[in-house]
Amino acid sequence: MTIIASLLRNAELPDSPTARLDVELLLAAALGKPRSFLHTWPERIVSTEAAQAFDGFLKRRRTGEPVAYILGQQGFWxxxxxxxxxxxxxxxxxxxxxxxxxxxxxxxxxxxxxxxxxxxxxxxxxxxxxxxxxxxxxxxxxxxxxxxxxxxxxxxxxxxxxxxxxxxxxxxxxxxxxxxxxxxxxxxxxxxxxxxxxxxxxxxxxxxxxxxxxxxxxxxxxxxxxxxxxxxxxxxxxxxxxxxxxxxxxxxxxxxxxxxxxxxxxxxxxxxxxxxx
Missing domain, CATH: 3.40.50.150 (Vaccinia Virus protein VP39)
Structure with missing residues (x-):
């Protein structure tokens, strides 16, 4: 069983200049929650399905694929x-x-x-x-x-x-x-x-x-x-x-x-x- 805080702490994106932000955006998307949820409920247990989705997102990001393409969305203005x-x-x-x-x-x-x-x-x-x-x-x-x-x-x-x-x-x-x-x-x-x-x-x-x-x-x-x-x-x-x-x-x-x-x-x-x- 894995909690949010553990996933955030152990995730690595060594080649990203915005690694922390990337990790939070990808985990929030895997959970179907806003980023604020990660800090409000750091001890919340993450389901196997969400953890697997998060791992898949991280693998794509490590190849250099932009977060916006992984998530299919981007904020602007x-x-x-x-x-x-x-x-x-x-x-x-x-x-x-x-x-x-x-x-x-x-x-x-x-x-x-x-x-x-x-x-x-x-x-x-x-x-x-x-x-x-x-x-x-x-x-x-x-x-x-x-x-x-x-x-x-x-x-x-x-x-x-x-x-x-x-x-x-x-x-x-x-x-x-x-x-x-x-x-x-x-x-x-x-x-x-x-x-x-x-x-x-x-x-x-x-x-x-x-x-x-x-x-x-x-x-x-x-x-x-x-x-x-x-x-x-x-x-x-x-x-x-x-x-x-x-x-x-x-x-x-x-x-x-x-x-x-x-x-x-x-x-x-x-x-x-x-x-x-």
């Missing part, structure tokens, strides 16, 4: 999302896009937004939940991602969000938005980080964008003005060393009020600009 291996795992730094969008647009006005390359729907659905008076369109070119984002939308009951298949702007020709935002692929094809950590398990199509990582950013910046209302904003996540390049792209295509913000690691992480009013 103010929502919980279903995740799968054909989409990126939503990351905390991407919440900067949501935070900035909420700052830039008056909350009481019924704005129209477009999220390019939505993946799980994390950005679009977070905004749709926080601003029910806004209309948010989420697009992705991968069918499985569109289906996943739509499942998340339906589960969250967000009728002001719409998910559709589109290769960037291809399905929204003739439409204009007050704000467009995207976390596109921005890693160079020869980047050594592609064979390290969680990234090994994520789809390369959602990560890699040409030899310098800027191919998709170039396309979005060049085509966005035709899809923005006068005074509309374009917000982009990018690599830690791409801020200057993205600012130059925005300036070249006529954007004004260009700014870059840094993440908690003090890396340039998002850059945005506005088309002239």
């Amino acid at each position: 103010n929502i919980d999302l279903e995740v799968a291996t054909h989409t990126l795992i939503p990351r905390p730094e991407t919440e900067m896009l949501v935070e900035t969008a909420l700052e830039l647009l008056p909350s009481a006005i019924p704005h129209r937004l477009l999220d390019l390359g939505t993946g799980t729907g994390a950005i679009a659905l977070s905004l749709a939940k926080d601003r029910p008076q806004w209309t948010v369109t989420a697009v992705d070119r991968v069918d499985e991602a569109v289906e996943l984002a739509e499942r998340n939308r339906q589960r969250l009951h967000l009728d002001n969000a719409h998910v559709m298949r589109s290769h960037w702007f291809s399905a929204v020709e003739g439409q204009r938005f007050d704000l467009i935002l995207s976390n596109p692929p921005y890693i160079a094809s020869n980047d050594p980080h592609l064979v390290e950590g969680d990234v090994r398990f994520e789809p390369s199509s959602a990560l890699v964008s040409g030899t310098d990582g800027l191919d998709d950013l170039r396309l979005i910046v060049s085509q966005a003005p035709a899809h923005l209302e006068a005074g509309g904003w374009l917000l982009l996540e990018h690599g830690y060393d791409q801020g200057a390049a993205v600012r130059e792209l925005l300036n070249r295509h006529g954007f004004e009020q260009i700014q870059t913000r840094r993440d908690l690691g003090d890396h340039e992480r998002i850059t945005f600009g506005r088309v002239p009013c």
Whole structure:
């Protein structure tokens, strides 16, 4: 017979930088309980079935498989999302896009937004939940991602969000938005980080964008003005060393009020600009 405290104490994940958190998340999932249960009832006996499930989770994590893929879910901003291996795992730094969008647009006005390359729907659905008076369109070119984002939308009951298949702007020709935002692929094809950590398990199509990582950013910046209302904003996540390049792209295509913000690691992480009013 095994108790919770014993499993927590003896579990080992030597290659994980967040080993303690990983162990707690995996054990809580095996038990079907929240993490707080582990600390409230450390002497609770764990069933054989739950202990076996936990052991299976640990074995998968030791191979490097991300916790989010093992559990099939990930928290982001103010929502919980279903995740799968054909989409990126939503990351905390991407919440900067949501935070900035909420700052830039008056909350009481019924704005129209477009999220390019939505993946799980994390950005679009977070905004749709926080601003029910806004209309948010989420697009992705991968069918499985569109289906996943739509499942998340339906589960969250967000009728002001719409998910559709589109290769960037291809399905929204003739439409204009007050704000467009995207976390596109921005890693160079020869980047050594592609064979390290969680990234090994994520789809390369959602990560890699040409030899310098800027191919998709170039396309979005060049085509966005035709899809923005006068005074509309374009917000982009990018690599830690791409801020200057993205600012130059925005300036070249006529954007004004260009700014870059840094993440908690003090890396340039998002850059945005506005088309002239």
